[in-house]
Amino acid sequence: xxxxxxTDGIRGxxxxxxxxSLGYKVGYALGSSLEKKSPIIIGRDTRISGxxxxxxxxxxxxxxxxxxxxxxxxxxPAIPFLIKQENLSSGIxxxxxxxxxxxxGIKIFDHNGQKITKNFENKIQKLxxxxxxxxxxxxxxxxxxxxxxxxxxxxxxxxxxxxGENLNGLKIILDTCYGxxxxxxxxxxxxxxxxxxxxxxxxxxxxxNVNCGSTNLKPLKKALKESTADMGFSFDGDADxxxxxxxxxxxxxxxxxxxxxxxxxxxxKILTNNLLISTQMANLGFEKAWKEIGGIxxxxxxxxxxxxxxxxxxxxxxxxxxxGHILSKINNFSGDGILTALQISRYCKKKxxxxxxxxxxxxxxxxxxLTNINLSFNINKVNPETRILIDQTIxxxxxxxxxxxxxxxxxxxxxxxIRVLVEAKNHQEVYSLSSAITNKLFLExxxxxxxxx
Numbered sequence: 001x002x003x004x005x006x007t008d009g010i011r012g013x014x015x016x017x018x019x020x021s022l023g024y025k026v027g028y029a030l031g032s033s034l035e036k037k038s039p040i041i042i043g044r045d046t047r048i049s050g051x052x053x054x055x056x057x058x059x060x061x062x063x064x065x066x067x068x069x070x071x072x073x074x075x076x077p078a079i080p081f082l083i084k085q086e087n088l089s090s091g092i093x094x095x096x097x098x099x100x101x102x103x104x105g106i107k108i109f110d111h112n113g114q115k116i117t118k119n120f121e122n123k124i125q126k127l128x129x130x131x132x133x134x135x136x137x138x139x140x141x142x143x144x145x146x147x148x149x150x151x152x153x154x155x156x157x158x159x160x161x162x163x164g165e166n167l168n169g170l171k172i173i174l175d176t177c178y179g180x181x182x183x184x185x186x187x188x189x190x191x192x193x194x195x196x197x198x199x200x201x202x203x204x205x206x207x208x209n210v211n212c213g214s215t216n217l218k219p220l221k222k223a224l225k226e227s228t229a230d231m232g233f234s235f236d237g238d239a240d241x242x243x244x245x246x247x248x249x250x251x252x253x254x255x256x257x258x259x260x261x262x263x264x265x266x267x268x269k270i271l272t273n274n275l276l277i278s279t280q281m282a283n284l285g286f287e288k289a290w291k292e293i294g295g296i297x298x299x300x301x302x303x304x305x306x307x308x309x310x311x312x313x314x315x316x317x318x319x320x321x322x323x324g325h326i327l328s329k330i331n332n333f334s335g336d337g338i339l340t341a342l343q344i345s346r347y348c349k350k351k352x353x354x355x356x357x358x359x360x361x362x363x364x365x366x367x368x369x370l371t372n373i374n375l376s377f378n379i380n381k382v383n384p385e386t387r388i389l390i391d392q393t394i395x396x397x398x399x400x401x402x403x404x405x406x407x408x409x410x411x412x413x414x415x416x417x418i419r420v421l422v423e424a425k426n427h428q429e430v431y432s433l434s435s436a437i438t439n440k441l442f443l444e445x446x447x448x449x450x451x452x453x
Contacts (some may be wrong), residue, residue, distance in 0.1 A: 003125055003130070011105035025133060025135075034089045042091070043079050045180045050060050058144065070144045070147065075184070077331065098215050171194070172231055174225075181235040181337065186201065199382075213234055216429025231354075232244065254320050254321050257326055261328075262290070265318060272316055275316075276297050279302045279307060284423050304325045369430050407422040
């Protein structure tokens with residue numbers, strides 16, 4: 001059996017890869033693996049399938065003899081924070097992050113509030129494979145009581161990160177993309193004195209991430225254009241990442257956030273070795289500009305877990321991904337889109353500068369083109385021989401052009417696609433090279449698929 005774990009927990013379409021039976025087995029396997037007797041905390045985003053998976057997982061936890069706390073709809077970072085705060089044994093977030101509504105996923109955290117290690121994943125996997133439980137979906141989903149006091153504890157922790165400073169006078173628009181941020185983002189910013197407008201702010205699991213949020217900035221850009229707001233922030237479905245937009249419609253992605261925030265920490269002399277951690281997706285312009293001011297950029301494989309591991313290994317205090325998933329020492333390196341948006345707003349207020357001017361002082365990004373090649377199969381489930389062929393094809397195209405530009409190709413860990421990133425100083429070169437590589441890669445993948453039939 002291929003591993004059910006991808007780059008960020010277990011992910012897939014509901015009732016296909018993610019089933020009620022799998023949810024039950026995960027709950028039972030996790031509960032059976034834990035030595036601590038304290039409860040497991042569980043949260044979810046707004047997806048319709050979240051309630052059904054919550055029922056399945058808690059049923060499995062009960063069967064294992066462990067207890068649980070239901071946090072209800074919440075941002076993913078609330079789970080690791082509350083594990084530490086309440087000394088809990090583990091935590092689960094039911095979410096497919098930025099993926100469309102038909103997807104769902106299961107993210108597991110250990111007693112330290114960290115995403116579980118590969119060894120722990122293997123342990124869960126083994127218990128699931130050995131399980132002979134065949135659980136069918138109940139006819140009726142029984143609503144579970146939620147612990148609202150703990151959500152308030154998380155909200156207060158976000159406000160506390162501002163160290164008594166406020167956001168008075170700032171006009172901010174938030175796109176909560178019908179997801180987890182709809183539970184608390186507006187409340188947090190208003191509590192700090194900001195003049196807040198929120199769009200896509202209902203907890204609607206049918207609309208989560210659909211034409212909105214951090215992967216589709218059009219609604220936020222439109223709202224900013226029609227207003228006198230200073231800035232806007234767009235979250236993903238479970239609010240662990242954020243992308244900013246200034247008053248002129250310019251994008252503040254994860255690379256710019258790391259550069260600007262990192263520069264502030266560098267000037268305060270609290271950035272260890274002037275080091276930032278990012279991934280292979282980080283813009284080459286970001287890397288060059290950061291080196292020019294005396295910084296070091298260390299790249300990891302894609303995935304916040306890899307960034308987190310490198311942060312710990314190298315003693316860094318800040319890292320993240322271009323997608324807006326930022327890990328900071330402030331909250332024990334748990335990606336939190338709301339916290340990141342607060343810190344960016346705080347710096348603008350403290351420096352008495354608008355986001356547009358601050359962003360102008362950032363780096364000039366190299367032109368980039370990211371293309372997704374859709375697959376009709378789950379790459380993690382193909383046989384080893386086919387996977388080797390795919391990996392060799394990717395490696396071949398990735399190394400053809402490396403002198404005057406950067407090519408990075410990888411299978412997604414959360415969707416049935418291969419992502420092709422091409423960047424260079426020249427727009428024309430990027431687009432022509434990207435087109436040539438994706439066309440050739442598409443043909444090669446098509447040949448491989450024909451051998452699978």
